[in-house]
Amino acid sequence: MTPNSTEAARSAGAAGQPARSAAAATLITVAPTGAESEKATVPALPVTLDELVATAAECRAAGAAVIHVHIRDGDARPTLDLGRLKETVQALRESTDLIVQLSTGGAVTDSFEDRLAVLDAAPDACSLTCGTVNFGDEVFANPWPFVRELYARTRSAGVVPEFELFDLGHVATLHRLLSEQGLPHGGHVHCDLVMGVPGGMPGTVAALTAAVAALPEGATWSATGIGRSTLPVLFGALGAGGHLRVGMEDTTSFARGRPVTGNAELVERAAALAALAQRPPMVPDEARALLGVSSRH
Ligand code: KMH
Ligand code: ZN
Numbered sequence: 001m002t003p004n005s006t007e008a009a010r011s012a013g014a015a016g017q018p019a020r021s022a023a024a025a026t027l028i029t030v031a032p033t034g035a036e037s038e039k040a041t042v043p044a045l046p047v048t049l050d051e052l053v054a055t056a057a058e059c060r061a062a063g064a065a066v067i068h069v070h071i072r073d074g075d076a077r078p079t080l081d082l083g084r085l086k087e088t089v090q091a092l093r094e095s096t097d098l099i100v101q102l103s104t105g106g107a108v109t110d111s112f113e114d115r116l117a118v119l120d121a122a123p124d125a126c127s128l129t130c131g132t133v134n135f136g137d138e139v140f141a142n143p144w145p146f147v148r149e150l151y152a153r154t155r156s157a158g159v160v161p162e163f164e165l166f167d168l169g170h171v172a173t174l175h176r177l178l179s180e181q182g183l184p185h186g187g188h189v190h191c192d193l194v195m196g197v198p199g200g201m202p203g204t205v206a207a208l209t210a211a212v213a214a215l216p217e218g219a220t221w222s223a224t225g226i227g228r229s230t231l232p233v234l235f236g237a238l239g240a241g242g243h244l245r246v247g248m249e250d251t252t253s254f255a256r257g258r259p260v261t262g263n264a265e266l267v268e269r270a271a272a273l274a275a276l277a278q279r280p281p282m283v284p285d286e287a288r289a290l291l292g293v294s295s296r297h
Helices: 003-010 049-062 082-095 112-121 144-157 168-181 205-214 227-239 263-276 284-291
Strands: 028-030 066-069 099-102 125-129 133-135 138-140 160-165 190-195 220-225 243-246 253-255
Touching: 028 049, 028 263, 049 066, 049 082, 049 263, 066 082, 066 284, 082 099, 082 112, 099 284, 112 144, 125 144, 144 160, 144 168, 160 168, 168 205, 190 205, 190 227, 205 227, 220 227, 227 243, 227 263, 243 263, 253 263
Parallel strands: 028 066, 028 243, 066 099, 099 125, 125 160, 160 190, 190 220, 220 243
Antiparallel strands: 133 138
């Protein structure tokens, strides 16, 4: 174990600094598109660059600080085309001050090679899933050698990872990563609990509490509940001092029998509930300070 990794195992806060834990303000991430829903069945899903940029601006105005990005091709199918990813990063940076977090999860059909190459689009941040999980009828594959390689590349590329945790075993893998390689670029560990995926941990307050208790000391976290677990997870996360991820990647229903009309209404609802909990949304510059993402200027 290197001195850096020893420190990481002890505390996920930056070395020599107090751990940045439960915050007074709420970090809201919007995940507007995902790779699973089809435009034909969900017309409000942003799939073109223009739709994504418009959504990003609306969600920023509603209280989002981070955008978790999956892109689509000309036929609205998920793609990891590097040219399109670079164009998307540039367009989002020009039109908003949101932290741009590219998905390295992609779709379940994407190759490991293409998923690693996402970092070449030079985003501010990326998702990094810490293990394989059944994903409905599919498998979202994240074997240890891939996770280890992706983490090493985030460190050398200077991209801040967000550790996506779909199951308690993924938390164990996060500890293993940190003890082997040390802290991420930016010096701070931030996780996202993705709950309620058929095959992953359930979207319940009991599961959230267990996962949070197992996180590295000093780590911050957000949570999102897929489908009908959206609201239980949102309320549980706010009550437990966590941050929030919302968006049409995770739910396409606003309420029973009422489809989401756009991502902004999901962000607006999260922001209103966070304000009610006396933890109003943080702006992107505050999120940069929390996550260790460097300022663009
Ligand atoms: N689309 C899922 C297979 C991520 O973005 O990093 C993977 C996913 C996770 O959405
Ligand atoms: Zn995603």
